[in-house]
Amino acid sequence: MVADLVDAAPVRPLLAELGEAIRTLTAGTDARLMGLEPGDLTVTIGVGPRLVRTVDPALPGAKDLPRFSREQIASRARGGDLLIQICADDALVVPVVAAALLERAGDRIQERWRQSGVRGANVPVDRGRAAPRNLFGFVDGIVGPHTRAEQERDLWLSRPAPVADGTLAVLRRMELDLPRFAKLSVAEQEAVFGRHRATGVPLSGGTIASGPDLGAKTPDGRYLVPADAHARRAHATAVGVGLMLRRSYSTDGPAPGLLFMSFQNDIRTFTSTLTSMDNSDALLEYTTTTASATFLVLPGFDERHPLGSRLFR
């Protein structure tokens, strides 16, 4: 869910109270769960650029996302002050927790939009890690900062101190043109992604966990991973950026789509990748972005260090 702070509502107590509610909800001790088991409930809170700028316009997360091509974004679906991401294995828990947090915030925040989504069936990648399929039938989010070293390098913010251990989230909701994509042959679909649909293996070969070999060519000199394939246009090395942790959700209603989420410690990881895609990624033809926002995801908290207290004084 994306919400706005209502004018003049002080940020620090609001975030502290939301954190406290998150603590009792995840512990299963909150009456607003109405007896439902929270299970693996996880709530992630991010603050939008406007709020970050009130602290320091030089901080990570202080800049709005630029506009890109293929956007049809209503003004209420662009940006926003507050990201409330609620994840749980039991889908019933999500709207119940959303209602509980909205109630705790009261008239201090105003909902802009919400989108529920699901993770498709998991396809094993490597070392116990798996990735889900999207509505095009392709495995999604294979490449990313999956080792601890990669996460320290590309995922978590290390400085300055008020944002350390946080990260930057990008949220892009897009509609997918399923009928048009379904009209392509499987080989044509695979050329769009640069991977095999059934297995997730790059068209350059190897296993699903192998990086695509962008230099590999057929005997007659064509790239195995086509020049406009998504796996090439969004490839971190080709773009010249770090790795982004993608964690996207498939959506239904009002239209079939993808709620793309990425987490990275440098917003250019996302913006440079999308700029590279904007120029020639074959996948973009089948997508229309209907919401776009970025948030500074706040680091963890406990009873002695309330949510957001390091950033908002």
Place this chain on the structure above:
Amino acid sequence: MVADLVDAAPVRPLLAELGEAIRTLTAGTDARLMGLEPGDLTVTIGVGPRLVRTVDPALPGAKDLPRFSREQIASRARGGDLLIQICADDALVVPVVAAALLERAGDRIQERWRQSGVRGANVPVDRGRAAPRNLFGFVDGIVGPHTRAEQERDLWLSRPAPVADGTLAVLRRMELDLPRFAKLSVAEQEAVFGRHRATGVPLSGGTIASGPDLGAKTPDGRYLVPADAHARRAHATAVGVGLMLRRSYSTDGPAPGLLFMSFQNDIRTFTSTLTSMDNSDALLEYTTTTASATFLVLPGFDERHPLGSRLFR
């Protein structure tokens, strides 16, 4: 999904083609699945009162639903010509199948509204049967025609021939006021439903599978199942109707709610029950109905007997 037939589109070939698409989609042989496994995909097709009346205004399913209290229904969310209910364990399959069926129908039908929903965690009831919780935390759909004899009596239409083996569906989408319900104590919540929240057992005792004992009283003469409890106001015997098969879904976005669905062979089973509830059901205070429709669910089909061919000549 609820859709309208576009003027002058002939019903019989449309339904036959939808049936054929359902056959290839459920068989997993349809390219529009984009390689996704259909698993337990089930598609249920119903036709609205306007279409039934074109055949015979005396048929079951020919009457529109009346209006009830606590409705805030936009005109596009009332009624409709076509119900397309798509169920699958893999949530990704649902929007993909919806897109495939919409594409097959082309410009002959126009989508009115769609709502995705989930079934909550199952609570065992009896003989391998289970029922899910709803967003209020209560077990939903416990009572119904669960034996074969009850289903023949109350669920399936037996005549006239063109509708035999079909049934009547009622679809009611409602928003649930979670914050207000959560403010009640657990005992107050249980008085609203007439059942224990954790177990689903009626307040009159027994097991979850026991029918509520509507005559049971405390030593000081109060009903154990309160006079305005949902389990009393919607009780088939108290209302004087047959059993309805309820199969509801919890929803999120734009608001937390319930997509109520019931199936019965006499529409008065639903309308008399809701009239009884309208007068005094304590649960209604926490609901606002935002969509309402009824459909004649077509009997099954195969290659030699296309979907809808018995009704539309």
